[in-house]
Amino acid sequence: MKLKIDGKETQVQPGTSILGAAQAMGVLIPRYCYHPSLSVAGNCRICLVEIEGAPKLVTACSTPCAEGMSVLTTSEKVRAARRDVLEFLxxxxxxxxxxxxxxxxCGLQDYYMEHGLHKSRFPQADKVRRHKRRDVGKYLVLDNERCILCTRCVRFCEEVTKTGELCVRERGDRSYIDLKPGSRLDNDYSLNIADICPVGAFTxxxxxxxxxxWFLERTASVCAGCATGCPIEVHHRDNIVYRLMPRPEEGFPAWLCDEGRMTCKSLRAPGRPAAAFCEEGNLKPAAGLRFAASRLGKLKPEQVAIFGSPFMSLEDNLALAELAAAIGTKNFCLHFSTEPGIKDGILKNTDHSPNSRGLALIHAVYGGYTREQFSERLASGEVRFVLGRNEEVKAALAAAKTDIPSSVFSFSDEPAPGRACVLPAASHFESDCLFINYAGRLRRARAAVKAPEGVLPVWQAADRIASMLGAPIRLETRAAVLERLKAKIPELAAAPLSDDKAEFELK
Amino acid sequence: MVARMIKTKKVDNRPLTLLERLYFTEIAAGMLVTLKHFFRNLFKPSNIVTVNYPEDRIPLPGNARLRTRHRLKLRADGTPKCVACYMCQTACPAYCIDITAGEYSDGNPVEKYPVGFDIDLSRCVMCGMCVEACPEDAIAMDTGEIPGGALTRDEMFMTKRDLLRNLPGEPSLLGASNRLHNEWDGTRVKKK
Known part of the structure; x- marks a missing residue:
């Protein structure tokens, strides 16, 4: 189907809206109520465009393209309409x-600067006053005065989460967004409403x-909250992560769950160690590594157990596997059994670990015990020292009903009582790393902030420990780790691991 | 047509006379001037033309139109007019303003206030952009104090407590958020 937009000819599929056709050409038509992932409402009227020959302006979001149509998006009539709609809003x-x-x-600020720039003809004292700062849910604040009634939030709750907590009450200029009686806005995706709200009604x-x-810097990364591995944008400034936002990427919806957004909280949690805690007291991170290495060095290889984790990246698990091989111990586990799948039909995965597929790849090459066998090994009493991620070592020791001295990597404020050594580790917000999500897609987390001084990612720590033990694994740089991943794991041999932009999916 | 005004000063380049070349007469004449000031200051100290800056300062004339040290204005109930919008911090070319925002918990509809408001006067270039940028008429540079002449850097670091001050005849009622606050304050007074 052919049509003209601003005099330029274009070809679209039947059923495409004018707004969609214009966007494909790079012509941005202003919008408030229109959202690509929601149904079309056509109530904000800011997207009005002129069709040559049509008696009135039409809304670009709800008008499908027709053969031979000639659309004008910047004519004097259209610009006047936008200005007037803005003045009404x-x-x-x-x-x-x-x-x-x-x-x-803010959509109002942006379009005012672009299309409005009029002086207000309406006295400030006569503005309609409404309820401000309403506590509507765990993560949201609603300000009814700022609302322009685009109903994106209502449609989001109806169509995406299908929970329908919100509705529009009253009619005309009395109408306002309200919670349905007895409900609260605390579904698993509520913070998306703050994102899609074009004004400051939901914050x-x-x-x-x-x-x-405007002070925030943005780094494209991925969420490590579950096996879905959603694309996110980390918003940070002065080494502090302030918020996580969804980032558009093909194959993923434009949303992010509340749980995923809150994963950045553990970064600056008060209990998160920035120094190593050992039996000897607090040590600098590098000294902590030396302490762990000295404990490992005193033991026979088969007395040492190494525990990989689906919560750690490909690099980290590879380095731990190499460390186990370098020490020569058979007591290592790179196994994790899970049944991943989107549990709520939107994003949340039944598998909470971001890298279970990646761990399975390394397990397939390096072998090692399964979780059950590993638990038996721990219970057998032969193992004298465990090295692994804090949460999992804790769970494994509890399951085996033993308390073996262990050295654990801590990424968060999860307490680690009674461990021989707690080593702080850089999280996926602080170091570049790779995950493989439940669908076999390569996910790249990029360092947004710097780790506390001396705190290393696990792969680097494992490399240091191996060097101190006199059994170097030669993984000093990330490039070396990526090379080793390619060389060792046949599935990743052709993967563009070091190319920061390239996509990759497992067969 | 604007008339050009060029001031010239004629320099006397004549050769020195014999008396001047003798040196001692000139020394004595110079010493006389010094001694004149010395005795005048000794017996009538109120006539001294210099002040002990920075301990003593000459007050600026009342009609002085210049930018002086900042202050943060207050509302009628003593809360700062500032709503921590960060406009001044954004506009500041010297990066000398540092704000920390907080939220009122007492139902104040303005919602937001500065928990901390620091200006590092040793960095400030006194350009007045912060005053221009302020949408709430909350910051002003009219205290009549010229910053500088401090003995330590800390003295030049102004915190919120140092900055909050009203001049006689205030508080002013300008600013959208201030209007919100005044309405709310009115209802609060009635309830009392």
């Missing part, structure tokens, strides 16, 4: 920009007033 909009968290990423209670958005 701003009539009752409060002058809250200085205290509004949306300022800087995040967690991010509220923490940082102005």
């Amino acid at each position: 701003l009539i009752n909009h409060p002058l809250d920009c200085p205290i509004c968290d949306q300022a800087g990423e 995040s209670a967690d991010f509220r007033f923490k940082k102005r958005v």
Whole structure:
């Protein structure tokens, strides 16, 4: 189907909206109520465009393209319409920009600067007053005065989460967004509402007033909250991660679950170790590694157990596997049994670990015990020292009902009582690393912030320990780790691991 | 047509006279000037033209139009007018403003206030961009104090406590958030 937009000819599939066709050409038509992942409402009227020959302007979001249509998106009539629609929307909009968290990423501000720039003809004192700062859910604050009634939030709750907590009450200029009686906005995806709200009506209670958005730096990364591995954008400044936002990527919906967004909280949790805690007291991270190595060095190889983890990256698990091989111990486990799958039909995975597929690849090459066999080995009493991730070592020792001295890598504020040595490790926000999600897709986490001084990613720590034991594994740099991954794991032999942009999927 | 005004000063380049070349007469004349000031200051100290800066300062004339040390204005109930919007911090070319925002917990509809508001005057270039940028009329540079002449860097570091101050005739009622606050404050007073 052929049509003309702003005089340029284009070809689209039948059923495409004018807005979609224009966007494909790179012509951005302003929108408030339209969202590509939600149904079309056509109530904000900012996307009005002119069709040559049509008596009136039409909404670009809800009008399908027709053969031979000639659309004008920048004509004088269209620009006047946008200006007037904006003026209508701003009539009752409060002058809250200085205290509004949306300022800087607000649709009203952006389009006002682009299309409006009019002086208000409406006295400030006559603006409609509504309920402000409403506590509507665990993560959200609602300000009804700022709302422009685009109903994106209502449609999100109806169509995406299918929980339907929100509705529009009253009619005309009295209408406002409200919770349905007896409900609260605490579904698993509620923070997406703060994202899709084009104005500052819904704001995040967690991010509220923490940082102005124009100060934030952005790093593209992936979420490690579950096996789905959603694409995220880490928003950070001065080495502090302020929030995680969904990032558009093909094959993923434009959402992010609340749980995933909160994964950055453990980074600056007060209990997270920045120094190594050993039997001898607090040590600098490097000294902690020396302590762990000296304990390992005193033991026979078969007395040492090494525990890989699906919560750690490909690099980390490879280095631990290499360390086990270098020490010469048979007591290592790179196994994790799970049944991944999207449990709620949107994003959340039944498998909470980000890298179980990646661990399975390394397990297939390096072998080692399964979890059950490993538990038996721990219970047998032969093992005298365990090296692994804090949470899992704890669980494994509890399951085997033993308390073996162990050295654990700690990524979060999870307490590690009674361990011989707690080694702080850099998380996926602090070091570049790779995961493989439940669908076999390679996921790249990129370092957004710097780890505390001396705190290394696990692969680097494993390399240091191996060198101190006199059994070097030669994984000093990340390039070396990626080379080793390619060389050792046949599935990844052709993978573009070091190319930061390239996509890869397991067969 | 604007008339050009060029001031010239004629320099007397004549050769020195014999008396001047003798040196001692000139020394004595110079010493006389010094001694004149010395005795005048000794017997009538109120006539001294210099002050012991920075301990003593000459007050600026009342009609002085210049940017002086910052202050943060207050509302009628003593809360800062500032709503921690970060406009001044964004506009500041010297990066000398550092704000920490917080949230009112007492139902104040303004919601936001500065928990901390620091200005490092040793970095400040006194450009006045912060005053221009402020949407709430909360920051002003009209205290009449010229910063500088401090003995330590810490003295030049202004915190919120140092900055909060109203001049006579205030508080002013400008600013959208201030209007919100004043309405709320009114209802609160009535309830009392």
